Structures are given as C-alpha cells and as structure tokens.
Amino acid sequence: MRGYVLRRLVQAVLVLWAAYTLSFLLLSALPGDSISNRIQNPEAQITPEAGRLMLEFYGLDRPVWEQYLHALWGLLHGDLGFSLTTGKPVAHSVADALPSTLSLTGLGLVFGLVFAAVVAVAANYAPWAWLRGLFDSVPALFASVPTFVVGVLALQYLSFRWHLIPSVDDGTLLALVAPAATLGLIVAAPLAQVFAASVRTTRERPFVHVAQARGAGEGYIFRKDVLRNSALPVLTLLGLAFGELIAGAVVTESVYARQGIGQLTVGAVDTQDLPVVQGVVLLSTVAYVLVNLAVDLAYPFIDPRVLVDGRTRRVTDAQVAKRTAAVAPVPVVAAVPRRLPAEVAMP
Template identity: 60%
Template sequence: MARYVLKRLAHTVLVLWAAYTLAFILLTALPGNAISNLINNPQNQLTPEDGKLLKAFYGLDHPVVVQYVHALDALLHGNLGYSLSSGAKVADLLGDALPGTLRLTALGFVFGAVIAAGVGVVGSYARWNWLRTLLQSFPALAASVPSFVIGILILYSFSFQLHLIPAVDDGTLLALLGPAVTLGIMVSAPLSQVFSASIAATRRQPFVHVLQARGAGERYIFGRGVLRNSSLPVLTMLGLAVGELIAGSVVTEAVFARNGIGQITLNAVNTQDLPVVQGVVLVATTGYVLVNLVVDVVHPLIDPRIRADILAARPKKTKGSEKGAIPARPGPDEATSPRLPEEVATR
C-alpha cells in the first residue's frame, strides 16, 4: 500500500509540473502582454523607454527558455511572481481571493451532493412513474443548461422578483446561497447520473435477491447493502466534480459580482496578465490533483476489491530468489494438475 501511495504522489507532482509548463508555453506564445497594453494606453503616458525598463524588471527581455527556468526556480522557492498590471504579488492576490472561492465551492458541493442523492434515491424508489421519469431526466437537463443561465435565472427570480437573496455580494450567508445553488445544480448532474445508474445495477445483484427472499424490507436492504455499494462509483467522480466546481466558479462569480478567483481570472485574461493567469492555473490544478490523490488513497481502503488488486500486483519474493538461487522448474504433472485443498486431498 505504501508503494501505491508513493506512485500516486509522484503522479501528482508530474501533473502539476506538466500543467504549469503547458500553461507557460501557451501563454507566452500569445501575442501581446500586459506591459504592451500599458504602453499602448494613452492614459498611462508611458514611453517606449519605460516599457523597456518594465520588461527588464519583470525579466521579459530574456529568451523564453530563460524566463521559464527563472519562473520555475522562483516557484520552487514559493514565489509566484508579480502582477504585470498592478505590481502586487500574485501570491497575495490569490491569497486574498481564495477563501471566498473556497467557501463558495464547498457550499456548492454540499448542495450538489444533496441534490444528487435525492435525485438518485427518489428516482430509483419512487412509486409514481411520472416522478421517476422526471427525476431520471434531470441529469441530462441540468448538464445541457449552461451555468451562467442557471445563475441568471436564480438571480432574477430570488433577487429581483422575490427579494429573498441579495443581488450583490454583501458578505452574508444569504448572498452565498444563490451562487452556491447554481454550482450545486451544475455539479449534481454527473453525480446523480452515476448514482442512479449505480443504484439500478446494485439492485440487480444476487445478494439483494437473497435478502428479498429472506423477507427483508426495502429500507433494510437499501441501508445495509445498496447504499454502500452504490456510493463507491460516485467517489471516483469527486475529482471531476471539483474540476467542474473550479471552472463553474469563474462564471458564477462574474454573474453574482463576487470577489474571488473567478474575478481575478477574468481581469487577468482581459489584461493579459500572464503571471496571475499562471498562478490561477497552478492553484486550480493543485486543488484538482489533491482531491484526486485523496480519492485514490481512500478508495482502496473502503473497497476490498481494489485493495486486493493492489496487493496482487505486488511482486512476490520466493525463498529461492531471496538467496540468489534459480528456482527449479515444476514437473509436467505438477505444472498442469490443479492444486487441491488439503481437506479434499486427504480424502
């Protein structure tokens, strides 16, 4: 198990490096940058000489390979660089905006999990066919509607018409409900689809029929066997859910005018502030791979089948191989005949 965890850690570090490198290559290949925009803006009254000094200060006058080495070295020392537009530290900008986005994504995930659980359970056990059909069609409907459309509908209905939630973020919990429900509906689509399919597949398993034959009720069968076995496939979807939450928070924060990583990302993209965009990519990728790492480590602990596969994949050391001896080949009878249990062999 320790070897499996070390492999997952190495894979996590490799993914982070690949994402940062790919983002650096793509962003530096784009035409223009924030300094060029500052120079071309007549309100700033900057001369070309000022632009050269700024490029030298930020290291943009070096070749791309040298810039990458300097950026990677600074990253290993905990320095994400400085914003080309404001001159502030990227780490400070992201640190100020990250708590609000974390609260939003955490509450959005809670709403998404509750919606997915309700749709999966009620849609599988409802007595009315129309309700089952309606809930089973919910994942496709929720996945087909963009998150900004859901956010606009919630904002218009509950803010402008019913006046139940604030239209602009004022730091209260009520202002967090609108964007959190928007993210929850978006992320509940894949979770509810997988959960519903998993419940249907689990209810067809032989142990369910055995419990039914013994007179067990549906509530007992669901609580003792169906729920646990149906939740395992949903656990593997948590990484995808976190990715959707991170991507959806950018649009949702813009719709509800919230200060967070989404607003910083939009401003950095509009001004071509490359260090800030790279910092956002690094933070988002770190959250995504850490959640997947936790899922990969926890999944074998709760699923004995995966744990057995991991243990079976370990190379087995024989007594002869430990001493450096060559193991003897089995005879033809020994190699082809099955090995019987001792109880059967002694009869």
Template identity: 45%
Template sequence: MTARLLTGRLAQAAFVLWAAFTVSFVLLQLMPGDAVLIRFVGGDMGLSPEAVAGIRAFYGADDPVWRQYLQTLSGFLRGDFGFSIASGASVAGEIAANLPSTLWLSGLAFLAAMALALAVTLLATLTPFRFLRETFAGLPGLLVSIPVFWLAIVLVQIVSFCLGLVSVIAPGPWERLILPVAAIAVPIAAPIAQILLRNLDALAVQGFVTVARAKGATRPQVLLHHTLRNALLPVLTIAGLLFGELLAGAVVTETVFGLNGIGRLAERSVRNQDAAVLQAIVVIAALGFVLVNLAVDLLYPLADPRLRRSGGVAA
C-alpha cells in the same frame, strides 16, 4: 496504499504539475499583444521610454524565452509567483487573498450537489408511483445539460427579481452565497445522480439484494442498508472531474454575482493579459486536481474492503 504505489502516484503528480506549468507558459507566451506596453504605454501614465524600459527589465519581458521559463519555474518551486502587471502586487498575495472565498463557495456547492443528488436518487427509487419515479430518474439528464452561466442568470431573474426571495442588492454574508451555490451545485449534482441511479439498477439484481428481499426487507431497507453505500463508491472516482466543474462554475458565478475569488481574479487577469497571475491560477488548479485524485486513491481502498484484501492498502 503501499509505499511503492504511493511513490508512483507522487511521481505522476509531479509530472502533471510540470506539464501544466509548461503548457500554460507556452500558451501565455503565444498570446498576442504585449501586456507591459498595454499597461504602461497604452494609457495616460506619461512614462518616459527609459521608465518603460526599466519596467520591462523588472518583469523580464525582454529576456529570451528559455530564460523566462527557467526563472519562472525556479520561482514557482520556491513559492514565488512573481508580481502582477496590472496591480504591481505580489501574485502570491493576490492568490492568498482570493483563494479562501472560492474554496468556501466550492465546498458549499459540493455539499449542496451531494444532497441534491441523494434527494433525486431517493425520490427516483422510493417514490410509490411509477410515473413519478421515471420523472425523477430522467431529471439528471436534463440538469446536466444546463449551462452554469444561463442557470445563474435565470436564478437571479426568477428567485431575486420575480419572487423576491433572495436579495442581490446589499445581501448578507450568507444570503449572497445562496444563488451562486445553487448555480454551481445543480450541474454537478446531475452526473452524481446519474451514477447513483445506474449503480442502484446494477446492484438491484445482485444476489445479496435478492436474499435481503427474500428475508422480508422493504425497498427502503434494501436501499439504505445494502445498496446505497456500494452505489456511492464510484462517486469517488469522478471526484477529480467534479473538482474541475467546481472551478469552472466558480469562474462564471463569481463574475455573474460580483463575488471576489479566484474566478473573478482570472477574469480580470485575462482582460489585462496578466500572464503571471494566469499561470499561477492554472498551476494551483492543477495542484487541486492532483491533491483530489491523490486523496481518492487513498480513500477508495478504505471505502472498499475488497481493495484492502487485494493489497491496495498496506496491512
């Protein structure tokens, strides 16, 4: 990628992060209720009005909105996300404590989704019986419509309670990830498989495939050596959208399965109206989108030589 193109991408990334910060700040300001009053006055803490006023001053709850915006933005630029109203702990510390488990869950789910999508694609392409090929080809359309929360509950009911294959009561460190990974991976694998099958159908009528078949290449050889790699390239294009699906799935599955992570932290923060934590989660999610899409921009020319020849990557 040329320096000019990279500079443009970085400028776009900075704008997206600023927009995500600003929109989330405005929406959280419009949220009904007063989190400080709910947390420190609504309970039985017995705080005096002077103590509550000091707490409001500490969190800047009574400052003008424009000052809160500038102070919060300045803190984010320094890596200071403020303090949680619910716990009193540093927001950065809570994010750092919960983010690794979510990234681990999402990474495993993405790998499982890719493996499932490839398996469905191979079965829909190489199965010798036509009705089975049509069945596997139609499977992604069914899987993509399954809600994550419904699938998670069904997996617990069938796999754990009915079949007893995976324990949900005091499971091991790896066992407890099986069902959450499956719940996230299935809806993500469906669009990947749809894209692969659609591109394989388009590539099947290309000239290089006709030449390969004329030379005696079998269907598996054509798939593995000629068409599958080209069909995989468009998957990079939807990597950003897939990242969003991973985050949304993590929020649901961590809540359903009782896992600690960003999703569970977001759920607690919504319940407690903890605006500082919620805004940090939104901005970090936006940062993830930006980094994934920037990585796609860098990797796509490396995967497609035509873009290198057209100047997509500096020589």
C-alpha cells in the same frame, strides 16, 4: 499501501509540473502582455528608458527558456511572481481571493451531492413508475441548462421579484445560498445519473436478493449493501467533476458579482496579466490534483477488492473451483458393484 501512496504522489507532482509548463508555454506564445501594451500605448506617455526598465524588472526581455527556468525556480521557493497590472505579488492576490471561492465551491459541492442523492434515490425507490421516470429525466435537465441562465433566473425571481436574497454579495450566508445552489447543479447532473444507474445495477445483484429473501427491509439493504457498493463510480466521477466545479465558479462569480478567483481570472485575462493567469491555473491544477489524489487513496477503504497496487482483485473460475473443492465435504457414496455377488444372484 506505502508503494501505492508513493506512486500517486509522484504522479501528482508530474501532473503539476506538466500543467505549469504547458500553461507557461501557451501564455508565452500569446501576442503581447500588459507591460508591452502599456508601453506601446501613446496615452500612457512612458519613455523608452522607463519601458526598458519595466521589461527588465519583470524579466520580459529575457528568452522564453530563461523566463521559464526563473519562474520554475521561484515556484519551488513559493514565489509566483508579480502582477503586471497592480505590481502586487501574485501569491497575495490569489490568497485574498481564495476564501470567497472556497466557501462558494464548498457549499456548491454540498448542494450538488444532496441534489444527486435525492434524485438517484427517488429514481430507484419512488412508489410509482411515472415518478421514477420523471426523476430519471432530471439529470438531463440539469445538464442541458447553462449555468449563467440558472444564475440570471435565480437573481430575477429570488432577488429582484421576491426579495429573498440580496442581489450582491454582502458577506452573509444568505447571499451565498443562491450562487452555491447554482454551482451545485453543475456537478449534480452527472453524479445523479451515475449514482442512479449504479444503484439500479446493484439492486439486481444476487446478494441483494438474498437479503430480501431473508426478510430485510429496503432501507436496511440500502444502508448496508446498496450504498457502499454503488459509491465507487460516484466517487470516481466526483474527482473528475471537480474540474467543472472550479470552471463553473468563474461564471457564477461573474453573474452574482462576487469577489473571488473567478473575478480575478476575468480581470487578468482582460488586461493580459499573464503571471496572475498562470497563478490561477496553477491553483486550479493543485486543487484538482489533490481532490483526485484523495479519491485514489479512498478507493481501498470503500471497496476492499481494490488492492494497494491499484489493481482489482480478480478470482478466476479455476481458483473458485479449487477453493470450493478444498472446503466442500466429500459425500460418502457406497460403491455399486458391477456384478451382484453369487450368493444373492437370481437363479
């Protein structure tokens, strides 16, 4: 188990380094930045000497490789640089916007899991075939509707027409419900589809039929056998869908006018504030890597067949036959002679 955890940690560090390096190179290749645009703007009235000092302060007058090494060294010491627009440390800007986004994504993930569980269970255990088919089509409906459309419709009816939720973020839990439910639909669609298919496949396994033959109810079988054996594909997809959850937070916060990482990203992209954009990319990568690392570490506890080296325990037919022969009782069968004894032979 120690080697498994160590390998996953090394892979997580390599992914973080690769994501930071790639984002730095891509952002550095873009033409212009906030400081250069401000210097070249005649309305800003910045003298050449002041422009040179600004470029020197932010390190934009150095070669790209030197800027990368300086930024990487600062990252190792917890320094993400300074915003080119506000002059504030990037770490402070991200820390100020993070709590709002964490509450939104956390509640959105809860809504998504609840939606997916309800749809998957209803698609397999509904009493009528037409109702099961109806719930089977719900994931496709969730996936086909864009996030901003759901957000606009929720604002139109829940806020402006029915006055059930506030139209802007006022800091209350009620104002968080509609954005979180909108964000939850992003992860609910793939999770519901995979969970429904996994439950359907698990219900056809022999051990489920054995439990049914022994008189166990559907609820007991679902809790004891079906749920645990169907959870592994959902857990795998949950780690992958977390990236969509982070990306959807940007759109959701823009629609509902919530202050968070999404609004910070939109503002940084509009002003070409490259350090802030890179800080947001790094934060998203860290969150994505941590969630997938937690999923990898949870595999051996959910499915005992997963070994600590990440492989699945597979027993060959020869091993099964050998183990069966070792434990199976040998039947005592009287040997039948090829010829009858002379004393019992017929004349």
